[in-house]
Structures are given as structure tokens and as C-alpha cells.
Amino acid sequence: MEKTAITPRRSENYPEWYQQVIIAADMAENSPVRGCMVIKPWGYAIWEQIQGDLDRRFKATGHVNAYFPLLIPLSYLEKEASHVEGFAKECAVVTHHRLIDDGKGGLKPDGQLEEPLVIRPTSETIIGAMYAKWVKSYRDLPILINQWANVMRWEMRTRLFLRTSEFLWQEGHTAHATANEAIDETLLMLDVYSDFANEILALPVIKGEKPSFERFPGAVNTYCIEAMMQDCKAVQAGTSHFLGQNFSKAAEIQFTNQEGSIEYAWTTSWGVTTRLIGALIMTHSDDDGLVLPPRVAPQHIVIIPIYKNEEEKQKVMDCCNTLKKTLNNTYYHHQELRVQIDSRDIRGGEKTWQWVKKGVPIRLEIGPRDIENNSVFMARRDKSPKDKQSIGLQNFIEQATTILDEIQLELFNRAKLFMNSHTFEVSSLEEFNKFFTEDNNISGGFVTCYAADDSVIEDFIKPLKVTARCIPLEQADNASGVCIFTGKTVNKRMVFAKAY
RNA sequence: CGGGGCGUAGCGCAGUCUGGUUAGCGCACUUGAUUUGGGAUCAAGGGGUCGUGAGUUCGAAUCCCACCGCCCCGACCA
Incomplete structure (x- = not known):
């Protein structure tokens, strides 16, 4: 692995x-x-x-x-x-x-x-x-x-x-x-x-x-x-x-x-x-650390200058500063783009990984080669750390906010898909108990079922370390059903889960 | 408050059972050299009243006693 x-x-x-x-x-x-x-x-x-x-x-x-x-x-x-x-x-x-x-x-x-x-x-x-x-x-x-x-x-x-x-x-x-x-x-x-x-x-x-x-x-x-x-x-x-x-x-x-x-x-x-x-x-977040949706990220873009000597440093830093200025003048959801140049005197690889772990949405590497080609090397935090691509400088400047929106949407969609695929409807107490007691690796998730708003159901769920989360405002339909705990007829489903 | 465990360098630990020169290791830190587009290597160096107090002993990180603090498991919870 x-x-x-x-x-x-x-x-x-x-x-x-x-x-x-x-x-x-x-x-x-x-x-x-x-x-x-x-x-x-x-x-x-x-x-x-x-x-x-x-x-x-x-x-x-x-x-x-x-x-x-x-x-x-x-x-x-x-x-x-x-x-x-x-x-x-x-x-x-x-x-x-x-x-x-x-x-x-x-x-x-x-x-x-x-x-x-x-x-x-x-x-x-x-x-x-x-x-x-x-x-x-x-x-x-x-x-x-x-x-x-x-x-x-x-x-x-x-x-x-x-x-x-x-x-x-x-x-x-x-x-x-x-x-x-x-x-x-x-x-x-x-x-x-x-x-x-x-x-x-x-x-x-x-x-x-x-x-x-x-x-x-x-x-x-x-x-x-x-x-x-x-x-x-x-x-x-x-x-x-x-x-x-x-x-x-x-x-x-x-x-x-x-x-x-x-x-x-x-x-x-x-x-x-x-x-x-x-x-x-x-x-x-993933196994490489924090992943921040762009709209809450303290920095949207971090620029990592790459150089070997003083002469290169001058050229590269000039380019980074100009790019930062340009990006700062670009508006992303009514706020200027937040850009940081990481000019610390530590190794490039270490720098890269620190920003990966901090979850910054976009990382740019700019070195002499990129300047020559008028391009930047870009990595997105919603993709693998290895997945870097060269992209034309002007092209990047024009697309930066679009890319951030893509990342934002991608993270939401992933989370939404995860939640949906781990939400299950059950229709009996037996099913309910089975769901929360069987193999813990699979049994996690939200369970929805008809349930009465009655504290006696706590007697059923507490031993399972499950809690009643809420009665969703948006119900799947207007139907009614039988509470799996009390047998009462109710018209709302309730969501149950293990919780923090 | 009940049950279990742990306090040794900034962090993580070994050493304690079986007391013995100068208390070690890894990471981190500092300096130098060689490196440098995916987490560098080598060398040198700095850093400790061994949780606190009292005791046993020629001698205590190590044994005895007391205290303090923290962590894990249970009841509570945004």
C-alpha cells in the first residue's frame, strides 16, 4: 500500500x-x-x-x-x-x-x-x-x-x-x-x-x-x-x-x-x-490530512516557489509576487482570492506535504522551467497528491475561481453520495436491532423508520448506543405507518444513528 | 465517583522487576558539507533537578510510604 x-x-x-x-x-x-x-x-x-x-x-x-x-x-x-x-x-x-x-x-x-x-x-x-x-x-x-x-x-x-x-x-x-x-x-x-x-x-x-x-x-x-x-x-x-x-x-x-x-x-x-x-x-478529510472546501479555506491557493540559487530565486519570486497580485484582484464569491506564497527556507517536498496536510484547495509550484514555458504546475486537494498538471499561466488565472467552485461542488457531492448510500429505511424492530448490532464496519449509518415521539423508545435504542437524531422536516411521502417500537400509528419517520 | 494504566529532554519511548561509574534511543532543534521539480544524506552539537515530598541504603529513575497530575473504560453531552 x-x-x-x-x-x-x-x-x-x-x-x-x-x-x-x-x-x-x-x-x-x-x-x-x-x-x-x-x-x-x-x-x-x-x-x-x-x-x-x-x-x-x-x-x-x-x-x-x-x-x-x-x-x-x-x-x-x-x-x-x-x-x-x-x-x-x-x-x-x-x-x-x-x-x-x-x-x-x-x-x-x-x-x-x-x-x-x-x-x-x-x-x-x-x-x-x-x-x-x-x-x-x-x-x-x-x-x-x-x-x-x-x-x-x-x-x-x-x-x-x-x-x-x-x-x-x-x-x-x-x-x-x-x-x-x-x-x-x-x-x-x-x-x-x-x-x-x-x-x-x-x-x-x-x-x-x-x-x-x-x-x-x-x-x-x-x-x-x-x-x-x-x-x-x-x-x-x-x-x-x-x-x-x-x-x-x-x-x-x-x-x-x-x-x-x-x-x-x-x-x-x-x-x-x-x-x-x-x-x-x-x-x-482523507488519509493525507485535512481537505478544505475552498469557501472556508484560510488560503485558497498556496504558491511554492522552486529555485536553486539566488539568481533563480529573484526571477521565480518576481513571478510569484506578480501572480499573487493578479489573483488577489480576482473575486471569488465577493471576496478576493486568498493566496499565500510559501517562501520559507525549507525543502520543497516538505513544504508541499505540509500544505497537503493543511488542506489548501490549490497548490501551485513555480520554478524556472514553468517561467520559461509561461505555465504553472497545479495540484488540487480533491485529487491525489501525485496528480499534478502543467497549465498555462493565463489559463490558470482565468480558470482559478472555476476550479475552486469545482472542488467545492465535488466535495459536497462526495459527502452527499456518502450520506445517501449509508441511509437505510427499516420497517421492523428486528431489522433495526440487526442493523445496529451486526458487523460494526457496515452497520454504521442513518436508519429511518416510523417511530413515535415517545421517550419509551429510548429503552430500545440506548442499549444499542443509538440515538434518535431527528424527525426530518422533509418526509419522503405523506404516508403513515406503524411505529416499530410502540406499535402506534404515526405519520412521520424518524432518523436514528450512533452519534458524537 | 467505580475499574485499569502511566508520569524519564519539546514530542514519543527504553531503562525500574534484579539499586552501582558520566541516565540512553528515535523524532524535532542548531551548525557545516553534499544535495534539491514528491516527505534528503552524512557529520558535529545543544537540551534532563527521572511528577512532588518524606524514608530505607555507603549509594535510588530503580525499593517502601504519602501526595499530586494525566490517560483509557463506564454514567452526562453542542
Whole structure:
């Protein structure tokens, strides 16, 4: 077998492969603090691309950004009963505000707080408290605010990007005068996430509603987008919640309507996290490392100059700089092409492989020979590292954005095909059990079947380590069928899978 | 919190069972030479209070005790 840049391969040890891809691409590493990660420049640059695009989409749909504090009074969290229950077990708590000499050469906490503060696991409660102050009249609604922030959930088992104790995200929090308006908002943001995942991350997703027993603590309805990784496991890539009046009652967000009577507002919240980067890695990357869809790639094109001596270096660098300038003036989906010249003083082969592992969509090699022929040597990350071709310089300049779009589409199509070919319809509990217990190499994937929205089905699926992912919004047909777990007649199919 | 394992150079490890000069190896790093369009080779070099503390001993990375930290498996989870 040919040597690959990443060992082990996906087929040998998928979880270990995942960690190695992150190391090889220099995206992140574990920090001295358990469960927390240091996001390194290459990983953070991907997050910045995600932020940039989503932020434009949020603003285009009428949202504005604001910032709320990291610390939440403990009493706030107690206000919404199911919310407490959902998050209490994973909250980091601040109890002191000072350090003093412990007499043994170290420090110890001092100055106990009257009321402990919780490091936000999510911000519904504190934002709700502020909205209560801001909303008096129906004229104050809707409030459409998003914040980019970090949150902390004290997780037992963590994995870089996929699940860390502290993570970065955006959380949108909106308040509306009517239930329908809030529901429309919830579904609108689900669409924003789904479009973003498809178009930017090249991530095919299933839009659906969570069954009641998988709902966000305190929500009336939770919607999500679900994606399939290359090991056939599911990842929830984003969520949008219709919170009804639960949080507005807890926080007293009240307003006077047009008729002069007092009502509680209807609220929503929605978010995506740095987990998207984990999903991105697990969807597209291969045994040679990260593969980035061009639209989230921190660099679209990397140019590797090749020369032997000072004289050649001059000529080659001039050519590279000119090409970079030209490409920077080319627009790719309303942004200038991102081009990096790698002029580091290390060997060419090593350079090439580093960029392969970092997943840059297009690599160009330019040496004296190419300059003579007025051409460049091009390799695409969606093809084998060996697959390089010489292409006329002018030709490349004209086609660069088309090639990037081809790569973007190719990655999406591959992922879509993978998801479709690993999604199966079953019609009996026996089939269901067989699918998830037989040979694990094949048994992965999504299973759809008629299932009732009833927590008793957890008794059937938990022992299999399977979870109910969602009830897809788009159903194959309008038919009804018998729930394979309860025997009830239902009109919706549900998606099941092993999940991250 | 239950069960298992591990702390030795930046990273990965050997050495510990059976105590003994100056604690090793691979990768990485620095320098030099020869190379150079697919992950170079050779040579030289720098880098360690062996997790912490106390003990046994002429002598401890190695044995005893305590502590600290981390990893894996289980319940929780975007």
C-alpha cells in the first residue's frame, strides 16, 4: 500500500486518525487545562471564515450583534426548572473573588461571594433578564440579537473541536410579539444554518425536529441539522429552538400589546459552535490530512516557489509576487482570492506535504522551467497528491475561481453520495436491532423508520448506543405507518444513528 | 465517583522487576558539507533537578510510604 501522510488511516483507527489530522494540519492542541483546547492560527482562521460568512447571513436577516457577560448569577439559572436540570451537572462555578497567600508558598481563594456565579453554559437566562428590562411595548419587538462568545460545559469526555469544556459559538436570542413570528424565526435560522452548511462547508445535512426527549432544556421545540461523518456516525451541526413563553415567564419578559393588555413575549435561541470544524474535518478529510472546501479555506491557493540559487530565486519570486497580485484582484464569491506564497527556507517536498496536510484547495509550484514555458504546475486537494498538471499561466488565472467552485461542488457531492448510500429505511424492530448490532464496519449509518415521539423508545435504542437524531422536516411521502417500537400509528419517520 | 494504566529532554519511548561509574534511543532543534521539480544524506552539537515530598541504603529513575497530575473504560453531552 502507498504511504499516506496520516497514520493510522481512517480505515484502521478512525478516532485516532481524526486526532492526527488536527495535529498534522496544526489546527489545535490540548491545553494545560483539562478538556480545553488551544485553537492555533490555522484552526482559528477556519473559524474566522465560518464567523464571517454566518455573520453576513445573520445581518442579512435583520439581526445585530451584542455582548452579554460571561458570569451568570446562580439564581438566574434556577428560574427555569427544566433548564436547571439540563445544565446544572455541567456548570463551572465561581465562588471567590480574591487570592491570598496560603502560608505554604502558594495561593488560596479568599473573599467568598455572597451569591456564586456560574460561567455561562448558554445565555438564555441572563439575556432574558436584560430583555425583560428592554421590552415594555409591542413596539419594542422583535428583538433580534446575536452574540459571538465562549461558553463552558464541564464535559466528562472531550475531543478537540467536537466536544471541549470551553467552546466558541454564536448564540442568537430573539423575542417576538406572537408565537407564529417566533416559530417563523426559528425555522428561518434553521434554513440559514442549512444553507451555510451546504454552500460553505460543503456539508449535506438533514433538517429536522428533535423528538421531545432530545429537546433543549426549556424549549418547546428544538430543530437541528444533522450531518454524517465518514465513519457513519451523526453529528448535530446546529440547533434552533422555539422557546415558547417558558423563558419569558421565567425572566418576566412582558409587553403591552396593541389592545392594551399585558402579554409574555415569545422567544427563540439558535447556535452553532466550533464543533462545525470537527464536522468539517470528519466529512472531507482523507488519509493525507485535512481537505478544505475552498469557501472556508484560510488560503485558497498556496504558491511554492522552486529555485536553486539566488539568481533563480529573484526571477521565480518576481513571478510569484506578480501572480499573487493578479489573483488577489480576482473575486471569488465577493471576496478576493486568498493566496499565500510559501517562501520559507525549507525543502520543497516538505513544504508541499505540509500544505497537503493543511488542506489548501490549490497548490501551485513555480520554478524556472514553468517561467520559461509561461505555465504553472497545479495540484488540487480533491485529487491525489501525485496528480499534478502543467497549465498555462493565463489559463490558470482565468480558470482559478472555476476550479475552486469545482472542488467545492465535488466535495459536497462526495459527502452527499456518502450520506445517501449509508441511509437505510427499516420497517421492523428486528431489522433495526440487526442493523445496529451486526458487523460494526457496515452497520454504521442513518436508519429511518416510523417511530413515535415517545421517550419509551429510548429503552430500545440506548442499549444499542443509538440515538434518535431527528424527525426530518422533509418526509419522503405523506404516508403513515406503524411505529416499530410502540406499535402506534404515526405519520412521520424518524432518523436514528450512533452519534458524537 | 467505580475499574485499569502511566508520569524519564519539546514530542514519543527504553531503562525500574534484579539499586552501582558520566541516565540512553528515535523524532524535532542548531551548525557545516553534499544535495534539491514528491516527505534528503552524512557529520558535529545543544537540551534532563527521572511528577512532588518524606524514608530505607555507603549509594535510588530503580525499593517502601504519602501526595499530586494525566490517560483509557463506564454514567452526562453542542
